[in-house]
Amino acid sequence: QKEVEQNSGPLSVPEGAIASLNCTYSDRGSQSFFWYRQYSGKSPELIMFIYSNGDKEDGRFTAQLNKASQYVSLLIRDSQPSDSATYLCAVRGGGADGLTFGKGTHLIIQP
């Protein structure tokens, strides 16, 4: 059974600070890792993806992957109130086409 674990939160971060979101996964065969953002009542939308160990930066977002520890994280720099949402970690395993999602972390950016 593939599992993706996230702290449900809420995680409260002051505006302008760095928000750090974490995710662990159980399947060592997982190959692709994704972060989705979901606003309340809306559908998930892709923010970042990462395949290789290390960091990947895209604007204010940085994804970090450590396959040995089976750990993925998302950093949001200069947090804005518009970043307030639920962030879903998703994993795709080897040979699989569908994504396994965590339950999400609810992030609140306080003005």
Added chain:
Amino acid sequence: DAGVIQSPRHEVTEMGQEVTLRCKPISGHDYLFWYRQTMMRGLELLIYFNNNVPIDDSGMPEDRFSAKMPNASFSTLKIQPSEPRDSAVYFCASSLGRPEGDTEAFFGQGTRLTVV
């Protein structure tokens, strides 16, 4: 492109009734996924199709659930008979190729199903 289109957006039905959810994927996309989202279980993959063929239905909770994709532009998810525990938001997503970072899976707006 209008994106992935799901209908209806909201559905309220009585226990025991048949419910049919519909999805029109983005034109040209060859993968279609059905997900269910609840507070308790999060977002779960139910079934997915590749080129209209069901590939993996291991996430379908039980025989009351069935899905079809008669052509590249239409898919249905049917629940018969429906039960209150089926209440959830059902999402359809499509992608061009296997979902990777550069072949994003795009989600529809979802159908909020309430079974009373």
